[in-house]
Amino acid sequence: MKAAVGILAVVALASVPLWLRDPYLMNALITTGIFIIGAMSLNLLLGFTGQLSLGHIAFFGIGAYVSALTSLGFDVGLPFGLRIVHIPWPPIAGFVLAIVVAGFCGYLVGLLSFRVRGAYFVIVTISFAEVVRLVALNWVELTQGPLALTNIPSITVGLPGLGDLTLRTKLQNYYLVLTVAVVTYLLISRLVHSHFGRSMRGLMENETLAVSVGIDVTRTLTLAAVISAGIAGAAGSLYAHYIRIIDPEVFAFINTVTMVIMVITGGKGSLAGPVVGGLIFGLLPVFLRPIMAPEAQWIAYGGVLIVILFILPRGIVPSLALRFAKPPKPIEARAPAAFTERDAKEHA
């Protein structure tokens, strides 16, 4: 049943370019798709481990810059008279490197923050994003700073039997983004239903109990952060090669907020949540643009967010799933005193 809905959704999305010719709308769909991939990666952390990455755009931006620089090449001086000269590589190599480098940054951030729980991760991620933005802004020799990296080449893929295909048109990029999004969705789905996913669930529900059955908190959370950051990096790479110009503004805090909103409204901890939330908030600007100034649009987003969460407090997908599920067995009113071992937590 669920699989049927999924296949139907993918078929519907795949058919869009067949009847939609408006380039402006196609563009909105492609960037929305890229942001949905980012939101899915954020959901892996926020929804399945309960850790809020408020600097998530850093991994996206790092992916964008790594991929762009890999395919553009660069020549920078380092201290002690060293120079690094990099000859341009094909963009697809940039895509892979974007995942690896962003994933590695996720590892570092996880290493720094997961030994202590709580607000620590939030703070480390925000700071990390700001540091990376400053580097992108000030290391002009490498990143061109505010002048932006321009003329980033489009992605070229080798198709069996067809030779190399450079994805220049919106149509081609649409299918590229759709493909990466579907693969990401399937990957995350596998992940959360695996042995590893159960560890994440256990940690989120009752950390004390989870560690007592042998689940390693630091390792589990760090691994989730690596995968999440890697996926965000992939999204950033798609963005760089589609837009073909990036500047440090990509690291703006508002971009993280957008992803968080997508996840929360769609429903954190649900696989389809970020997709639904992403479609709403990705496409909302398209409909608001003719009737509202950009500043007013932000207020409208806030309004939509509040209305959705008021009607469907757990987010769209989980709330609807509950509503349409078979009526659940009434849960015993006599709720057990406490689920968690507060004693042990306080001691620890």
Add this chain to the structure above:
Amino acid sequence: MTEAALTVEKVAVHFGGLVALSDMNFSVGEGEIVSLIGPNGAGKTTAFNVVTGFLQPTRGAVSYRGTALNGLKPHQIAGLGLARTFQRTSVFPNDTVYDNLLIGLHRQSRVSFLDSILGLPRARSSERRLRERAGELVEWVGLERRGHDLAGSLSYGEQRLVGVALALAAEPSMLLLDEPVSGMNASETHTFVQLVRNIRDRGVTILLVEHDMPMVMSVSDRIVVLNYGRIIAEGTPDAIRNDPAVIEAYLGQGAARA
């Protein structure tokens, strides 16, 4: 007494000015059932937290089967085969009983991360084994009819059984039970005593904290009595029953819970 499995040496725990445990020494032999008793606030749960790594002692050392436990994290100690239950009910409330046990079987899964992402046959067969094992455990603690209910919706006594099944899922060589029968009725308690004996017969060493004296007396090989963070007596159930210091400690506290 056989060779010691767990050794607690000169352990002290201070919370600021409060001395929760002072100079605690005891050991539990392989395959023994030892009970740790004492009035409320005596330091029993604190001792459990030290042994299982949730709390670092102010002084002293704990070792299990020759491995020093100091500085190890709870999951590492679980990895050595020491499993525990908690005094307050502790389950994964939003998962079914069955899924609780799948989470609890964490250490039993031998598949690598990549195997399970790629869904390789190895991962699938391991997954199948885990599901079978979860089913067995649910049955073993007598919750088969509740297997598909959310653990958070179970009665207090049933949640305690889930807690025990979770600890057993880790296939421990030693099990620490913190007031397992509190909240259970007489017949549940009776069944539980049988369960504890079964567990021991499988070669699992047991350290039990319990206020239910008839249960403690009937199930223990040896009893360690704690009062104000100090061991005041140690011996067989018969010896403890007649020990003046023990009677004094319990009467002094008001014998209500004894």
